[in-house]
Structure formats: C-alpha cells, structure tokens
Amino acid sequence: MRLKDFDESGPWRRVRSVHGMAHYSGDYASATTGGQVVYESRLELARLLLADFDPSVCGIYAQPLHMVARIGERVRSHVPDFLLVMRSGTVRVVNVKPASRVQDPKVAQALAWPGQMVxxxxxxxxxxxxxxxxxxxxxxxxxxxxxxxxxxxxxxxRAWQEVVDGDELALAERRLAGDRKREEARPALMALLWDGRLTTDLEARPLSGECVLRRRG
Known part of the structure; x- marks a missing residue:
C-alpha cells in the first residue's frame, strides 16, 4: 500500500442521500484538494472542515481503502473514513465515531484492529x-x-499589508475600511484567517470584534 496508489482513486463506497435517511451525507468542496470530498454524517463533515482548515494537511481522501484481515477465527473488513496526507510526509488514517459509540466494547474492538494494521x-x-x-x-x-x-x-x-500584529478585529476592520462601512472590510480579513496568514484564538470565544489578530509568516 503506497501513497501514490491513491492519486487517481475514488471513495470505496458510493454515498447517496435518500429522503428519510438517519445519516446526513453529501459532498464537500474542499479548498485543500480543489475537488469534492464525500462524507456520511455531520460528524464526518466536522472532521473534514478541520482537515481542510489545517495548513499542515495537503491531501484528503474519503473512504480511501478496503481493509481485510483475519482476526482470531473471523475474517473482518473495514473502510476507514478519511486518509490525510501531511506536508511533512506523514499519513494519517482517520475513523470518525461519536464518543458514545466508542464506549461500546464491540465498536471499540472493530476500530482497534484497523489501527494496529495502519x-x-x-x-x-x-x-x-x-x-x-x-x-x-x-x-x-x-x-x-x-x-x-x-x-x-x-x-x-491590501488587508495583509495593512493589518498590524496584535490588532483587535474591529480596529483592523476600521483601518482597512476607511470611508466605507466597517463590515465591508471584513471578508478580506476572514479570508486571511482561513488561509492561516492571520490567526486568532478560535476556541476561546465566537469570532467578534474583540478577537486579537496575529500575523503568521
């Protein structure tokens, strides 16, 4: 199993949305890959968003491979949810499961053997x-x-040239907007935050004018 084998690969399973399905599935337009990446639940979509936002991730594959192994007296098979390729060259296989299900011994066992193989x-x-x-x-x-x-x-x-390290978001917007409404300058700053050239503490509070911006690079 080599990383280059995934270059032209597609998801192992075909994801379809059907009225009345218990799961929420769809296609996500990834900035990292420049294409569509499938997901089968809202939780998978959340992990996909984090991967797409992570500057250390340069490749994302959904349902990348079908694993088969003999465990004890049984032949087991498994399709992981994602394979992430890092800029460092590291490869990470990801399975997404709600915390409540991971506590189930059968589910934990089903997730353990793929990890050992990986x-x-x-x-x-x-x-x-x-x-x-x-x-x-x-x-x-x-x-x-x-x-x-x-x-x-x-x-x-222009926003990148004008924002000052340590600015609060509201201050950076006012400086950048000039005679315009402050909100008109916001999209450029949001694009810089997504791109990672600007950073702020995204865990402490919802984005607001009080968020402190830091320049990276």
Missing part, C-alpha cells in the same frame, strides 16, 4: 469523536471564505 504500516491512526463547539462554529463561519476568488485577491493582499 500503525504497523508506519502511518498514524486517529479515532475522532468531536472538538470544542466554539472552534467548530468559528471554522464553519470561516469556511465561507475558503475558495480563492470569493474575496478579490487585491483586497486580500
């Missing part, structure tokens, strides 16, 4: 059950600005 292969393994609600809400908001061109590039670059 780690023997030299890759990382993650069982993900959620993140801080404030962090997720902030990233969902910033995701509206994730694609190049949503905010004109010249406006984003």
């Amino acid at each position: 780690e023997r292969h030299g890759w990382e393994y993650e069982i993900w059950s959620g993140a801080a609600p404030t962090l997720l809400e902030n990233i969902r908001f910033l995701a509206a600005y994730r694609h190049p061109g949503v905010v004109p590039a010249d406006e984003v670059e």
Whole structure:
C-alpha cells in the first residue's frame, strides 16, 4: 500500500442521500484538494472542515481503502473514513465515531484492529469523536471564505499589508475600511484567517470584534 496508489482513486463506497435517511451525507468542496470530498454524517463533515482548515494537511481522501484481515477465527473488513496526507510526509488514517459509540466494547474492538494494521504500516491512526463547539462554529463561519476568488485577491493582499500584529478585529476592520462601512472590510480579513496568514484564538470565544489578530509568516 503506497501513497501514490491513491492519486487517481475514488471513495470505496458510493454515498447517496435518500429522503428519510438517519445519516446526513453529501459532498464537500474542499479548498485543500480543489475537488469534492464525500462524507456520511455531520460528524464526518466536522472532521473534514478541520482537515481542510489545517495548513499542515495537503491531501484528503474519503473512504480511501478496503481493509481485510483475519482476526482470531473471523475474517473482518473495514473502510476507514478519511486518509490525510501531511506536508511533512506523514499519513494519517482517520475513523470518525461519536464518543458514545466508542464506549461500546464491540465498536471499540472493530476500530482497534484497523489501527494496529495502519500503525504497523508506519502511518498514524486517529479515532475522532468531536472538538470544542466554539472552534467548530468559528471554522464553519470561516469556511465561507475558503475558495480563492470569493474575496478579490487585491483586497486580500491590501488587508495583509495593512493589518498590524496584535490588532483587535474591529480596529483592523476600521483601518482597512476607511470611508466605507466597517463590515465591508471584513471578508478580506476572514479570508486571511482561513488561509492561516492571520490567526486568532478560535476556541476561546465566537469570532467578534474583540478577537486579537496575529500575523503568521
């Protein structure tokens, strides 16, 4: 199993949304991949948003492979939810499960053996059950600005040149807006936050004018 084998691969299962389904599935337009990535639940979508926002992630594959192994006297199979490729060269296989289900011994066992196989292969393994609600809400908001061109590039670059390290968001907006309404300058700053050139504490509170901006790079 080599990373390059995934270059032209598609999801192992076909994801379909049917009226009355208990799960929430769909396609997410990823800024990282430049294409659609499938998900099968809101929790999977949350993990996908975090991966797309993470500057250390350069590749995302959904349902990347079908694993089969003999465990004891049984042949077991498993399709992980995501495979993430890091800029460092590290590969991480991710399974997404609600915390309540991970506590079930049968579910825990079903998730354990794939992890053992992945780690023997030299890759990382993650069982993900959620993140801080404030962090997720902030990233969902910033995701509206994730694609190049949503905010004109010249406006984003002007904001980058004018924002001062340590500015509160409201102050940066007022300086950038000039004679315009403050809110008109906000999209460029949001695009910089999504891009990671600006950072702020996204876990402590919802995004507001009091958030302190830090320049990166």
